[in-house]
Amino acid sequence: MTSAPDPTPPFMAAFPSPTLDAWRAAVDKVLKGGDFEKRLVARTADGIRIEPLYAAASPANRPLRAEAGRWHVTARLDHPAPAEAQKLALADLEGGANALTIAFAGSRAARGYGLVAKDVAALDAALDGAMLDLIQLRLDPAPEGRVNALLLAALVERRGLSPEALSIDFGMDPIGVFAGTGGLAASWSEVGRRLAATIRALKARGFKGPFVTVDTRPWHEAGASEAQELGYGLASTIAYLRALEAAGFSLEEARDAISFTLVADTDEFLTIAKLRAARLLWTRIQGACGLTPAPMVLHAETAWRSLTRRDPWVNLLRGTVATFSAGIGGADGVTVQPFTAALGLADGFARRISRNTQLVLLEEANLWRVADPAAGSGSFETLTQALCEQGWAQMQAIERETTDGLPGIIAALTAGTVQTALGRQREARAKAIATRREPITGTSEFPNLTESAVAVLDVAPVTIAKSRGRPGAVPDPEALIARLAAGAERQEGLIAPQDGLRAKALPSLRLAEPFEALRDRADAAAVKPVVFLASLGPVADFTARAGFARNLFEAGGLAAPVGDGFAQGGGTDLAALTAAFTASGAHLACLCGSDAAYAAEGAAAAQALTAAGATVWLAGRPGDLEAALNNAGVRSFVYAGCDAVAVLTEALAISLPTLSD
Incomplete structure (x- = not known):
């Protein structure tokens, strides 16, 4: 009687067997001090942990159908x-x-x-x-x-x-x-x-x-x-x-x-x-x-x-x-x-x-x-x-x-x-x-x-x-x-x-309804609502936040075109930016740029746009600049994790004043 051959290829002996501790050490190296729980562990609506890695399991019971085959x-x-x-x-x-x-x-x-x-x-x-x-x-x-x-x-x-x-x-x-x-x-x-x-x-x-x-x-x-x-x-x-x-x-x-x-x-x-x-x-x-x-x-x-x-x-x-x-x-x-x-x-x-x-x-x-x-x-x-x-x-x-x-x-x-x-x-x-x-x-x-x-x-x-x-x-x-x-x-x-x-009847709801209601309101307007994206600096500096802002505003039915910007000498041509806002017919302007641009000319841009009649918002978290930007005319900040439904409701109220009366 002969024993069954070892299915493990011989060359595998040259590699160490992976362990959970080794994997965790590699993950911690990539996280660079980041919180493992926040970054890699999710939870369901019932609070059940979703781990990034599981060991193989042997089920005690199998939830099998009466007859295997096609459904x-x-x-x-x-x-x-x-x-x-x-x-x-x-x-x-x-x-x-x-x-x-x-x-x-x-x-x-x-x-x-x-x-x-x-x-x-x-x-x-x-x-x-x-x-x-x-x-x-x-x-x-x-x-x-x-x-x-x-x-x-x-x-x-x-x-x-x-x-x-x-x-x-x-x-x-x-x-x-x-x-x-x-x-x-x-x-x-x-x-x-x-x-x-x-x-x-x-x-x-x-x-x-x-x-x-x-x-x-x-x-x-x-x-x-x-x-x-x-x-x-x-x-x-x-x-x-x-x-x-x-x-x-x-x-x-x-x-x-x-x-x-x-x-x-x-x-x-x-x-x-x-x-x-x-x-x-x-x-x-x-x-x-x-x-x-x-x-x-x-x-x-x-x-x-x-x-x-x-x-x-x-x-x-x-x-x-x-x-x-x-x-x-x-x-x-x-x-x-x-x-x-x-x-x-x-x-x-x-x-x-x-x-x-x-x-x-x-x-x-x-x-x-x-x-x-x-x-x-x-x-x-x-x-x-x-x-x-x-x-x-x-x-x-x-x-x-x-x-x-x-x-x-x-x-x-x-x-x-x-x-x-x-x-x-x-x-x-x-x-x-x-x-x-x-x-x-x-x-x-x-x-x-x-x-x-x-x-x-x-x-x-x-x-x-x-x-x-x-x-x-x-x-x-x-x-x-x-x-x-x-x-x-x-x-x-x-x-x-x-x-x-x-009894009180249970509602039948779809998850998308709040955003769909905003789109319906925008579509009902005689003139398509628009947000002016006031981009600061060169294209490479404002693209990320302008893309975020466009995606956000369009979720509420507001057009938010992204142009080539108003770069001038490493900064922004504020006169051209203000003229473009006036020509757009928008009521709402959203500043989009890098943190450095916000620090250098965010306040000046907000003042210029406010003087031109804009309600000014800014894409991103302001950090230490919040007070200065508020004083310059920035009324709100939009960022990842903000209440988009509330933000878009307010944006529509600004952009469609006749519908908000």
């Missing part, structure tokens, strides 16, 4: 008109998608659009030509989710399909809908009873489910951190398990009725770790229930809050990073937000790009060929474990809110605990966005004032008349399926609200 490429069916929705959906299926998510009008994810289907005939028309036994179908959570589920079941009956052969996620999520709308149509016990009755009716007809979706998008869009998204999702899951168990389901049946929808954001490390943590936490909950754990049914959707209206082409990059992260993190299906989604209903081109983003990663990058590729990476394993711990702690905190028969998550929503916690998280992130510590490419950084318009469908948002429903008992779900299949309208399934709960 489902999911397209949205969300056009209000059934005929148009059908054309778009078939194009998606013919172009490589193998799953459809139906977003009915009223669904939060429909963004004001969504399929209008008053009866099964309209739904049938929207899905005409789609072979339901060959694709996966999902329903987006919506206020009338129970009726939507029964309507889809009626379509299956009408087409004579076998429910057992279909893959349908019915997407009922009353907790998520409650969080997003602020209203629950009945008491929680009654909602749980109706949910259980609907699931029983669907199971009796042979549908396998899942039937309930734990959708974390409402939390994410309201500003949730990764741990909050996990914790609130887990708390919702526990509420559903208890409600179904109270209605007579075994815990195993209740478990199998639940799927999950999580958000894939633009931070690939945190997204991958979050999805892996979600699977591990679900396993832990099942174990606590005495169940033999089964893999989570996990769908991922790229983040709504990361999308921008300005320079929307950058959304293609955001969607690609998020999709990559979802695939590596182990999603069973992925929906990619069209890059124009923040501007309106996506056309065929934007939808094609969305599905092709997935197809390229599947077919060309072959991401699906490795199960849990993050396993063993010290960074991913550490982040995953940290999110497991913090997500579990968030869930426990919500569970402690349980009171008066209400589960923790419902009690926390009605008491405002969740809203307060998310509000604090939003404020912290808003500050990071405003100061550009979290830059948004194309919006807060590197804006493009000459960007070309993109196309969206010319479709008006859907106006939904609120229906109070019929008073009285809840219709029997099985009988209602039969009536809907025979042509009854969905109105028959609606019940008048009774003893419902109320």
Whole structure:
């Protein structure tokens, strides 16, 4: 018997084995006394440390999918008109998608659009030509989710399909809908009873489910951190398990009725770790229930809050990073937000790009060929474990809110605990966005004032008349399926609200909105607002700060052209600079130059510009020159880390005095 050959090449013996101490010594040499923690250690929104270097790890548990392989490429069916929705959906299926998510009008994810289907005939028309036994179908959570589920079941009956052969996620999520709308149509016990009755009716007809979706998008869009998204999702899951168990389901049946929808954001490390943590936490909950754990049914959707209206082409990059992260993190299906989604209903081109983003990663990058590729990476394993711990702690905190028969998550929503916690998280992130510590490419950084318009469908948002429903008992779900299949309208399934709960609805926000509002204000002006960049000295001296100032002001829609300067004899021709300011028509001038130039002629330039009628700012931190520059007429200083939203708001007020009155 021979031993295996040593895989280490002989020449490697000539090199010393690297150690952490040696690496740290080399880093300290480069830092030259700089603070290691501040320079190289970052922290997530939950305070989790992100180290610059990790040792390899051996995971104790693997967050694996039920079946390794390709994830489902999911397209949205969300056009209000059934005929148009059908054309778009078939194009998606013919172009490589193998799953459809139906977003009915009223669904939060429909963004004001969504399929209008008053009866099964309209739904049938929207899905005409789609072979339901060959694709996966999902329903987006919506206020009338129970009726939507029964309507889809009626379509299956009408087409004579076998429910057992279909893959349908019915997407009922009353907790998520409650969080997003602020209203629950009945008491929680009654909602749980109706949910259980609907699931029983669907199971009796042979549908396998899942039937309930734990959708974390409402939390994410309201500003949730990764741990909050996990914790609130887990708390919702526990509420559903208890409600179904109270209605007579075994815990195993209740478990199998639940799927999950999580958000894939633009931070690939945190997204991958979050999805892996979600699977591990679900396993832990099942174990606590005495169940033999089964893999989570996990769908991922790229983040709504990361999308921008300005320079929307950058959304293609955001969607690609998020999709990559979802695939590596182990999603069973992925929906990619069209890059124009923040501007309106996506056309065929934007939808094609969305599905092709997935197809390229599947077919060309072959991401699906490795199960849990993050396993063993010290960074991913550490982040995953940290999110497991913090997500579990968030869930426990919500569970402690349980009171008066209400589960923790419902009690926390009605008491405002969740809203307060998310509000604090939003404020912290808003500050990071405003100061550009979290830059948004194309919006807060590197804006493009000459960007070309993109196309969206010319479709008006859907106006939904609120229906109070019929008073009285809840219709029997099985009988209602039969009536809907025979042509009854969905109105028959609606019940008048009774003893419902109320809470403050969670907002749905995008991170870029503060900067977009500034751009919109600038675009509304009759004359394009402009800032005069008063450059001091030769080009080499002012270029860096002039570039910074231009980038900053253009993020608010203010043009800030950078010229060749006004250099004269090693200094600045102040007469030429002042004349150029007067000719520019600007009200605001920003001095741009080196520290030496500010010391030598900053005060004189400020005085000259002030005399010419300018409000004078200066790019950079003034240091010891602040008092002298202020006395000379400099009113404000703009620098890296300043509150850009506040600065740009003031700049627009100066540049557009008629709009600020």
